[in-house]
Amino acid sequence: MSNLRKFFWKKYTLDQLNHDEWEALCDGCAKCCLLKIVDKKKVFITNISCSKLELRSCRCSDYLNREKNVKACLKITKDNIHENSKFLPSSCSYKLIAEGKPLPQWHHLISKDKESVHKVNQSIQKYCVSENSVEQEYYEDHIVAEITSK
Numbered sequence: 001m002s003n004l005r006k007f008f009w010k011k012y013t014l015d016q017l018n019h020d021e022w023e024a025l026c027d028g029c030a031k032c033c034l035l036k037i038v039d040k041k042k043v044f045i046t047n048i049s050c051s052k053l054e055l056r057s058c059r060c061s062d063y064l065n066r067e068k069n070v071k072a073c074l075k076i077t078k079d080n081i082h083e084n085s086k087f088l089p090s091s092c093s094y095k096l097i098a099e100g101k102p103l104p105q106w107h108h109l110i111s112k113d114k115e116s117v118h119k120v121n122q123s124i125q126k127y128c129v130s131e132n133s134v135e136q137e138y139y140e141d142h143i144v145a146e147i148t149s150k
Helices: 019-025 063-069 081-087 093-098 136-142
Strands: 034-039 042-049 143-148
Touching (some): 019 093, 042 081, 081 093
């Protein structure tokens, strides 16, 4: 990622970011990779990660094809950030920048350490399980949060 402008996250809106800056903004928490259960007007977040997520690194093993190969993949884009922000944690870099808020000190763009997100327990690395290890009938046992839709 060599096409990063200095302090781009402070100087530009999400719409003004180039591709490399957009990708670099991700903090690597993988919270967007947690499975959701949708029930009428409620959305439940589980501690079950997508089968494509590599739990040790919190990175997608099929990033370029994720939408094609994972039907429920939550791909955040400049065009859908506002409608999908309810599915993102309050610490999500995309959500923070969209709301005009600063990045946290542990974010790799500030700390210069890609492992910071894990060191301060802001990733799902230590508390999630892969969907490969949970039968669908037991997903409800893994609910960790609820989002009420409008």
